[in-house]
Amino acid sequence: MNEDLKLKDWLNENRARGTRFLQRLVQEKSTRGNESSAQAIIIEKCRKLGLALDIWEIGDEELLKHPAYCSDRKDYSGNPNVVAVLKGKGDGKSIILNGHIDVVPEGDINDWTDDPFSGHIQEGKMYGRGTTDMKGGTAALLLALEAIIASNIKLKGDVIFQSVIEEESGGAGTLAAVLRGYQADGAIIPEPTNMKVFPKQQGSMWFRVSVKGKSAHGGTRYEGINAIEKSMLVIEGLQQLERVRNARIDDPLYENIPIPVPVNIGKIKSGDWPSSVPDIAIIEGRIGVAPHERMEDVEKELEAAIDEVCVKDGWLSENIPSIEWFGGRWQPGNLESDHPLITTVGKAFERVTNKEAIIEASPWGTDGGILSNVGHTPVVVIGPGVTASAHDANEYIFLDDVFEAAEVIALSIVSWCGMVEE
Amino acid sequence: MNEDLKLKDWLNENRARGTRFLQRLVQEKSTRGNESSAQAIIIEKCRKLGLALDIWEIGDEELLKHPAYCSDRKDYSGNPNVVAVLKGKGDGKSIILNGHIDVVPEGDINDWTDDPFSGHIQEGKMYGRGTTDMKGGTAALLLALEAIIASNIKLKGDVIFQSVIEEESGGAGTLAAVLRGYQADGAIIPEPTNMKVFPKQQGSMWFRVSVKGKSAHGGTRYEGINAIEKSMLVIEGLQQLERVRNARIDDPLYENIPIPVPVNIGKIKSGDWPSSVPDIAIIEGRIGVAPHERMEDVEKELEAAIDEVCVKDGWLSENIPSIEWFGGRWQPGNLESDHPLITTVGKAFERVTNKEAIIEASPWGTDGGILSNVGHTPVVVIGPGVTASAHDANEYIFLDDVFEAAEVIALSIVSWCGMVEE
Numbered sequence: 127m128n129e130d131l132k133l134k135d136w137l138n139e140n141r142a143r144g145t146r147f148l149q150r151l152v153q154e155k156s157t158r159g160n161e162s163s164a165q166a167i168i169i170e171k172c173r174k175l176g177l178a179l180d181i182w183e184i185g186d187e188e189l190l191k192h193p194a195y196c197s198d199r200k201d202y203s204g205n206p207n208v209v210a211v212l213k214g215k216g217d218g219k220s221i222i223l224n225g226h227i228d229v230v231p232e233g234d235i236n237d238w239t240d241d242p243f244s245g246h247i248q249e250g251k252m253y254g255r256g257t258t259d260m261k262g263g264t265a266a267l268l269l270a271l272e273a274i275i276a277s278n279i280k281l282k283g284d285v286i287f288q289s290v291i292e293e294e295s296g297g298a299g300t301l302a303a304v305l306r307g308y309q310a311d312g313a314i315i316p317e318p319t320n321m322k323v324f325p326k327q328q329g330s331m332w333f334r335v336s337v338k339g340k341s342a343h344g345g346t347r348y349e350g351i352n353a354i355e356k357s358m359l360v361i362e363g364l365q366q367l368e369r370v371r372n373a374r375i376d377d378p379l380y381e382n383i384p385i386p387v388p389v390n391i392g393k394i395k396s397g398d399w400p401s402s403v404p405d406i407a408i409i410e411g412r413i414g415v416a417p418h419e420r421m422e423d424v425e426k427e428l429e430a431a432i433d434e435v436c437v438k439d440g441w442l443s444e445n446i447p448s449i450e451w452f453g454g455r456w457q458p459g460n461l462e463s464d465h466p467l468i469t470t471v472g473k474a475f476e477r478v479t480n481k482e483a484i485i486e487a488s489p490w491g492t493d494g495g496i497l498s499n500v501g502h503t504p505v506v507v508i509g510p511g512v513t514a515s516a517h518d519a520n521e522y523i524f525l526d527d528v529f530e531a532a533e534v535i536a537l538s539i540v541s542w543c544g545m546v547e548e
Numbered sequence: 549m550n551e552d553l554k555l556k557d558w559l560n561e562n563r564a565r566g567t568r569f570l571q572r573l574v575q576e577k578s579t580r581g582n583e584s585s586a587q588a589i590i591i592e593k594c595r596k597l598g599l600a601l602d603i604w605e606i607g608d609e610e611l612l613k614h615p616a617y618c619s620d621r622k623d624y625s626g627n628p629n630v631v632a633v634l635k636g637k638g639d640g641k642s643i644i645l646n647g648h649i650d651v652v653p654e655g656d657i658n659d660w661t662d663d664p665f666s667g668h669i670q671e672g673k674m675y676g677r678g679t680t681d682m683k684g685g686t687a688a689l690l691l692a693l694e695a696i697i698a699s700n701i702k703l704k705g706d707v708i709f710q711s712v713i714e715e716e717s718g719g720a721g722t723l724a725a726v727l728r729g730y731q732a733d734g735a736i737i738p739e740p741t742n743m744k745v746f747p748k749q750q751g752s753m754w755f756r757v758s759v760k761g762k763s764a765h766g767g768t769r770y771e772g773i774n775a776i777e778k779s780m781l782v783i784e785g786l787q788q789l790e791r792v793r794n795a796r797i798d799d800p801l802y803e804n805i806p807i808p809v810p811v812n813i814g815k816i817k818s819g820d821w822p823s824s825v826p827d828i829a830i831i832e833g834r835i836g837v838a839p840h841e842r843m844e845d846v847e848k849e850l851e852a853a854i855d856e857v858c859v860k861d862g863w864l865s866e867n868i869p870s871i872e873w874f875g876g877r878w879q880p881g882n883l884e885s886d887h888p889l890i891t892t893v894g895k896a897f898e899r900v901t902n903k904e905a906i907i908e909a910s911p912w913g914t915d916g917g918i919l920s921n922v923g924h925t926p927v928v929v930i931g932p933g934v935t936a937s938a939h940d941a942n943e944y945i946f947l948d949d950v951f952e953a954a955e956v957i958a959l960s961i962v963s964w965c966g967m968v969e970e
């Protein structure tokens with residue numbers, strides 16, 4: 127196919143520019159609340175591509191009151207959502223290309239070899255927070271679009287590119303885009319799947335458990351109750367919950383995933399004095415929600431697991447820990463196995479790589495849950511990079527993977543939206 | 549004995565004033581770094597009693613370089629140590645009366661019924677942080693002195709009253725007083741022993757263990773190593789260490805103490821994102837040192853216990869946690885059982901209460917370790933209040949106990965220092 131070659135050639139010829147674009151994105155530390163400078167780079171690129179831009183600060187009443195809205199962020203000002211549309215000639219299927227611009231914090235700086243926002247390139251890899259999750263993916267989306275435009279391919283359907291904030295904290299950015307009216311016949315989210323096709327996505331929710339103790343002087347610690355020791359019982363209960371929930375999952379798409387719906391203990395904080403017995407411990411974590419599950423059922427199951435821990439402990443049965451569902455909340459996504467979008471993307475992958483596409487369920491939540499459940503837009507997640515690198519120190523991405531992803535996405539867009547023949 | 553009655557009467561007659569004095573002390577929040585306003589009340593009182601005042605800011609070179617100095621405090625300015633001397637007529641034994649003015653933080657404010665610094669009085673108890681640990685004891689010292697002075701009793705030996713800072717963080721205040729030259733033939737420290745006589749004091753040290761993990765996205769948590777889970781193994785190792793160390797203690801003075809030398813896990817902090825696998829956990833705690841033990845041997849024993857945990861765990865054996873000995877460090881105290889100071893204080897107790905004195909080993913460290921090991925001053929710890937209340941929410945002291953302690957201490961001083969007969 128002639129267009130396939132044109133797109134491949136353009137991507138090959140523009141590797142240096144594309145790489146530099148990704149590097150600039152990575153060098154902007156777009157952690158939560160600091161997304162604006164990275165968005166500015168996206169906006170500049172979209173403007174040069176001639177796309178119709180829609181830039182707005184999210185946070186209106188409709189968003190804040192929506193049942194799927196879940197965020198503790200107080201202020202969105204100065205850090206906009208960006209949508210850029212390439213209008214089709216008509217008569218084709220539309221597609222949303224969704225990437226998030228926010229990155230998680232860099233963690234312990236001592237674990238990084240270079241500055242976490244260096245964008246340093248070595249042996250074909252670019253390093254830095256967000257390279258994999260997911261500025262590499264976002265760069266692939268824009269490279270795909272630029273390749274199509276530069277190759278003078280005219281599409282029938284609309285392409286709606288989205289660079290959203292807040293994915294790492296519950297998806298308020300994508301939800302705002304849905305509520306602004308952006309829907310489509312399909313969507314691609316290039317989160318790091320290592321180019322596997324994920325039609326189902328794990329949802330997830332954050333929880334906070336506050337475990338009470340009784341303070342005392344450390345020298346007579348037996349006169350107090352140590353909240354840290356009691357929180358260890360709660361953590362063991364959560365570990366047991368994870369085992370029970372995962373033993374139940376028999377979806378073949380999860381065959382190769384060691385823990386399909388993990389319970390992650392992400393934070394603990396207790397005590398303010400080494401020689402006092404701490405009287406409260408706060409645990410924060412994330413529980414995965416399987417594609418077929420309802421979030422409220424999973425909430426109830428976790429609450430029951432902690433109740434079970436309490437029943438077995440004299441102190442906890444009198445001092446039940448409080449449980450809050452706060453912050454991040456990602457709906458699971460569940461696209462039917464025979465949806466044409468899966469076929470389109472899978473075939474594009476096969477044309478580019480000469481390998482068979484691997485179809486699996488995603489081990490983590492994405493904004494795909496909101497796009498599909500609230501926006502009624504069928505979603506496939508496929509993107510460059512491996513999950514192991516996301517959120518880790520020395521996060522990196524293979525540049526080859528970014529360009530391969532751009533090619534697969536470009537071919538998918540052309541197939542899905544349809545091409546106006548000359 | 550006529551003087552006994554005089555002292556008792558004076559204390560009875562001055563209950564309201566004494567109570568108000570303690571209340572004023574409690575209402576000043578003298579947490580670390582904020583000791584000055586409470587010290588001002590002490591200074592005012594000592595000046596009225598006609599004592600020779602020595603008020604100075606600690607932190608000179610000699611202190612900072614002393615092997616027993618252990619503190620992370622950077623600035624002592626504005627928060628002085630106070631020593632006030634009642635000079636004897638000569639030919640008697642001298643005594644140090646030592647109390648600390650610093651209090652530990654109030655903890656979770658929601659656990660308190662009243663403001664933690666209210667000094668609220670109800671049913672014979674005064675409430676507030678520091679009532680028991682140890683402003684009640686300090687008030688008892690000054691009431692004893694005032695009773696002696698007001699009763700016109702002339703002592704032979706010197707009385708050296710000390711109101712020091714930094715006891716809760718390792719004893720730099722008392723160490724500074726020792727280095728300034730204050731030594732005596734005996735010392736009383738009225739920490740809350742519930743009026744038991746403690747000739748031996750548990751020492752203690754703070755430790756910090758940093759446990760490494762490997763960060764990852766929470767949705768694929770199996771690709772990381774959770775530092776919180778690994779720190780649970782370390783905590784279990786420390787719990788086991790506590791069992792082993794206490795099984796070994798056969799000193800009859802510890803007969804009634806459930807855990808003679810506890811290992812307290814006082815703080816834990818790990819993680820900065822609920823849906824990331826945390827890559828480091830910091831545990832801080834306190835290990836008790838038995839009267840006969842050397843601090844360096846206890847350090848080695850804790851380090852060996854953590855090594856043992858690591859050997860059994862694949863990850864920890866490759867990623868050995870780091871151990872720091874930081875902040876608080878209290879020498880143990882070990883007064884020989886037949887020392888005359890024990891007899892003097894014991895008899896005073898019996899004269900006041902008509903009950904037999906109970907002699908035990910203290911379950912916690914005090915500044916007595918520094919007074920005896922560095923200052924070569926024999927120390928007995930005896931004071932009002934129960935340890936269970938110290939460092940706890942709703943800390944309180946029975947006012948009766950404060951006045952009983954003042955009487956016992958007054959009688960002890962008169963016996964020990966000797967009285968000039970008219």
